[in-house]
Amino acid sequence: MARITALAGGVAAVLVLLAIPLLAAPAAAHNHPSGITDLVTPAVVRVEAVSHVEITLLDHIGELKHVERSYDLPFASGTGAVVNPEGDVVTLRRNAVNPDDVAIYAANKIFAEHHKVKIPLDYKKHTLKDDQLNHHLQECYPPKTSTATCIIDVTTDITVFPNVSPPSTGLKYKCIKAGKTPDTPAVLVPLTPAAGSVGMPTAPLADKVPDQEGSPTNVAGFTGRPGPGVQETVQIAHLAKGGQAGATGRPFADPEKKVDEPVKLGALVDQGLAGAPVIGDKDGHVIGLLIGGGKEATMLGVREITATLAAAKVAPRRGAIDTAFEAALTRYHTKYYTEAAPGFQRVLELYPGNVVAATLLKTSLAKRGGPEDQGTKQAVAPLSRSTPIWPFLVAAGVLFIAAGGGVYLLWRRRAPDRPAELPEPLAAAPPFDDAGSQTVVVRRSQPFQMVPQQQQVMTAPDTPPVKYCTSCGMRLGPAHRFCGYCGHPIET
Structure with missing residues (x-):
């Protein structure tokens, strides 16, 4: 009997224990909340490009002289995004390839400095009144000939500044593939492998651009080199109807017509967000790059990006840092701060400079165990409106009563035989004898x-x-x- 009673009690206890995880378990992973940019911002980088010119002027006037000069001509500053752990970056051609012929600029500058003549310091060819000097100037301009008076060597230095703390001094890159126009994609690869065994954080690329008019997006980029005084700039935008994901891009428009989004985003392009990733509001993936400038800005679609990456034989993919970060980010945005904190700590172990992870870790630690922490609420009050515990308790009670009834019936079955029923005393039986x-x-x-x-x-x-x-x-x-x-x- 004792064994059966214990068995019934154990089954009832199991039912209650099974109910507790259902009530206390945190919400399952789901799509990130609307407007999230955290998946992409760790991989957003600042891109700066400089044309470096080495020029030697062969002065044939009078005594032969070799005049050597070097000039650094910054021509672009924009934004890009890392697409794989190796550190490969996608940005715009304008951020990587100088559209001007810096050899002409260098020729004007060295002639003006050495011969003390007035020549505009620009990218146009000029003439001088002095025939001999003018002849030498024209021979200095490219293209190079056998009678050239200048030997010019031009290289492009591309420096990428990742979103890390302390601020990076920059990583050297080179462009391996670019489109034909300034607002077409360009692919940059590091001259040296990315530091660390797990590489760099990456930005996930979407499959396509949303078709729906008014689809909300976010634009994230840098107006300067990342550091304590320069954080990533994030702006909300909406895709307008029409336009194709191509050279002209997809237009922007505020469905409520409260903000002139092309003008707002065009100003951001001029401030350094050219090539900034446009992030879809649905799942936080990159759907395009910001292009344009002035009073007009559009979006270059993700299919053009992936086509250029394929032509450069660069495969976009996610890495170990991204896996750990996304898991922690899911806990953070569902307000399970106690569980999110160790996840962000793991991300910082893999990539110590991750500014976004460090910021979210600080917030998680501040809110851990507080009134907003869903994990603490579940531990303190396991009852949940969505999953009440009383059905489990009733089922346990019914099972316990049924087991008790079975025990009683078994006991009755094993009880000793009762005496056979005797006939009732006869009515004429003599009275009892008191003695x-x-x-x-x-x-x-x-x-x-x-x-x-x-x-x-x-x-x-x-x-x-x-x-x-x-x-x-x-x-x-x-x-x-x-x-x-x-x-x-x-x-x-």
Whole structure:
């Protein structure tokens, strides 16, 4: 009986324990909340490009001289996004390829400095009044000939500044593929491998541009080199109807017509957000790059980006840093701050400079165990409106009662045989003798009967006499000294 009771109690306890995880378990992973940019901003980088010119002027006027100069001509500053752990970056051609012929600028500058003549310092070819100097100037301009008076070597230095703390001094890159116009994609690769065994954070690329008019997006980029005084700039924008994801891009328009989004975004392009990733509001993936400038800005679609990456044989993919960061980010945005904090700490172990992870870790630690922490709420109040516990408790109670009933029935089945029902006393039976043996009335479901003390029943000669308890009437064994049912002694 004890074993069966324990089994019933154990099953009931299991039901209650099964209910607790359902109530206390945190919400399952889901799409990130609307407007999230955190998946992309760790991979947003500042891109700066400089044309470096080495020029030697061969002065044939008078005594032969070699005049050497070097000039650094910054021509672009914009934004890009890392697309794989190796550190490969996608941006715009204008951020990587100088559209001007810096050799012409260098020729104008060295002639003006050495010969003390007035020549505009620009990218146009000019003439001088002095025929001899003018001849030498024209021979200095590219293209190079056998009679050239200048030897010019032009290289492009591209520096990428990741979003890290402390601020990076910059990583050297080169452009391996670019479109034909300034607002087409360009692919940059580092001259040295990315530091660390797991590489850099990456930005996930979407499959396509949303078709719906008014689809909300976010634009994230840098107006300067990332650092304590320059954080990423994030602006909300909406895709307008029409336009193709191509050279002209997809237009922007505020569906409520409260903000002139092309003008607002065009100003951001001029401030350094050219090539900034446009982030879809649905899942936080990159759907394009910001292009344009002035009073007009549009979006270059993601299909043009992936086509250029394929032509450059660069495969966009996510890495170990991204996996750890996205897991922690899911906990953070569902307000499970206690669980999010170790995740962000792991991200910082993999990539110590991650500014976004460090900021979110600080917030998680500040809110850990507080009133907003959903993990703490579940631990303090396991009852949930969405999953009430009372059905489990009722089921456990029913199971316990059923098990108890089974135990009782089993006990009744194993109980000793009850005495055979005796006939009721005859109406003409003589009255009881006060001096005789005492009789006991036993109350049962059967009619009352009176059993004399140690009444003997005639049996066969070889069968021992059958005895009954004088207290309860139960049948006694031949060797019993006490009643097995009530414990009354047999000999009284």
